[in-house]
Amino acid sequence: MTLLTSLRIDTAIQSMSYIRVLLYISVMSTMLILAYFASLALWQYGLILVVLVATAIYVAMSRPSLLHLSQPPLNQRVDKQWQLLMRLGRGEQLWQAHLKAVHRYQWAIHFEFNVIEPYHRSLSATVFRDQVSAEQWRELSILANVMNH
Numbered sequence: 001m002t003l004l005t006s007l008r009i010d011t012a013i014q015s016m017s018y019i020r021v022l023l024y025i026s027v028m029s030t031m032l033i034l035a036y037f038a039s040l041a042l043w044q045y046g047l048i049l050v051v052l053v054a055t056a057i058y059v060a061m062s063r064p065s066l067l068h069l070s071q072p073p074l075n076q077r078v079d080k081q082w083q084l085l086m087r088l089g090r091g092e093q094l095w096q097a098h099l100k101a102v103h104r105y106q107w108a109i110h111f112e113f114n115v116i117e118p119y120h121r122s123l124s125a126t127v128f129r130d131q132v133s134a135e136q137w138r139e140l141s142i143l144a145n146v147m148n149h
Helices: 018-036 042-062 134-147
Strands: 010-012 065-070 082-088 091-104 108-117 121-128
Touching: 010 134, 018 042, 018 121, 065 121, 082 108, 091 121, 091 134, 108 134
Parallel strands: none
Antiparallel strands: 010 065, 065 082, 082 091, 091 108, 108 121
């Protein structure tokens, strides 16, 4: 019995990424180290710490996060009619978008979309390697290569 895989990308994306957390921690640590060497007053250190924590919370909670990515049917262009399951502050929504660009890096793939439903807007989403399976990472990497050639 031969198992056929779909010719479409249909990828569930884990919301947690240890690579993203490591990136945020390294940026915050660098800022704290720079502040330490600046010889500031104690209240200024406290202010920097409050701003760093508030910024981290804002970045983590304010942006919609991509939970699932589905490619359009094979009879349509690869850049049109993508379906994105998004987690918002008020729950989950299914959005429809056109794919503008895909950029592949060693540990991440960055997507740029033009959302057409539920309202028109631009959306950027980064998927880190630890958020998808190895097979899904391979499929997304192929998509990035196809879109960039």
